[in-house]
Amino acid sequence: MDDNAAHELESQAATSVTNGAHIYPFKTSRIGDLATVTPGTDLTVVDASGKQPIVRLQGYQMQGSENTLYLAAGQRLALATLSEEGIKALTVNGEWQADEYGNQWRQASLQGALTDPALADRKPLWQYAEKLDDTYCAGCHAPIAADHYTVNTWPSIAKGMGARTSMSENELDILTRYFQYNAKDITEKQ
Secondary structure: OOHHHHHHHHHOEOOOOOOOOEEEEOOOEEEOOOEEEOOOOOEEEEEOOOOOOEEEEEEEEEOOEEEEEEEEOOEEEEEEEEOHHHHHHOEEOOOOEEOOOOOEEEEEEEEEEEOOOEEOOOHHHHHHHHHHHHHHHOOOOOOOOHHHOOOOOHHHHHHHHHOOOOOOHHHHHHHHHHHHHOOOOOOOOO
16 A cells, blocks of 8 residues: 555544444554454454444454354455454354355454554445556456455456556555455455
């Protein structure tokens, strides 16, 4: 992310939050020593009284990849990577259940202090992603609607095309997440 864009997003970061509010990291962020959270992830504020808000992250674990929380069962949109401490701190909210391919998934949540600023709305982050799409992608081909591909297909498409640009790794991550959150089969439109 170029410095101007980073400063613009940071200037829009929520300066005060209330319990129950939803906030969204605009860059890779940390929940204490428990997890690394990806841009655009929905975090619910459970305690806004301290210097750093205590947030809850809800997602799905896939058996065999327990160190990652995903948006939904069968949809590999990674929300966070968990540390060993994070795995131990998880609250499991259900039993393992198979998806249509036989992969086992279960709901889980994690609470901890968010150490980085976050946005009160995803809209500025997605507007930035759309600018990235216009800047880097439209030079080679007509715009591809986010709902053209599935949530699981977008990462490989974006990675393959992104390699042909001067986009930074962080910019490509934000653009990929924008496409995934708006994919044709996303469980809940964001």
